Amino acid sequence: MLVHIKELFQGDVVGKFAYPAFNTQNLETTMGIIAAAEELNVPAIIDVSEGAIKYAGLSTIFEIMATLAIKAKVPVALHMDHGKDVEQLRAGIELGFSSVMIDHSADDVAKNIQDTKELVNFAHAEGAWVQGEIGKIRGSEDWVNVSDAEALLTKPSEALEFCKATGVDTLACSVGTVHGIIKIRGGVTPHVDIKRIGEIYNLVKIPLVLHGASGVDENVIHEVISNGIAIINIDTELRIAFSEALRKSLSDQPEEVDPRHILKPVVEAVKQAAIKKLIQFNTRNIVVSSQ
């Protein structure tokens, strides 16, 4: 069933487990994510990024996500991730995303606060949640030295000021993780500043969102969850599962020309990768009232 993201945060959530927020780009990835949640009988959050919207079209990808969510046997909430384009975020809210992320973290703090506040006013009037970002979460292409990297991290006092001024419902903060794929393939383990997460959560008291968590050790994941991270975005790991399974499927059956047969093992691979994350983040401990 399609649910508002707020339904996933009723009761005691923060500190106990995190929802993976899985990024999708297409029908097959969305099918794999929902199949994983159904197999474990847990709720799911599905995200779409501006890049995927550019690829598929906003209403097309929304309809794919919403149609599958409505039919799902478990609660599924839909979120628009990393929105820089405010008009598009507004359009997404009007379409029915119950949560959107405005990412104006590259601007100075005052401008980020102003833009985020304006979107929060619009979203709350429409009944939707907004995720803001304060601090700068690096991409794997952003090579900076250690002192520069430190400067990009979210300062707890700044996070509090940002949340008070904007009224965001969830907060993405920069705590040392890095977006993208290179760190996994390069074997670099991101250093996650656990203490900073706890300090931020104790001040802002809203669910914190971890971006760029691919490749982070499982014991570190448990620490970030107990310190206040309640949503962990997952993109790269599903992309790897998708593309590796597709390569294998094509080479295993070189004569096959039916996309449905070629993509069946791909959906299964995405499902298995998503199951791994749902288990890792303790999502099975969730008791959701609407379930």
Ligand SMILES: [Zn+2]
């Ligand atoms: Zn992100």
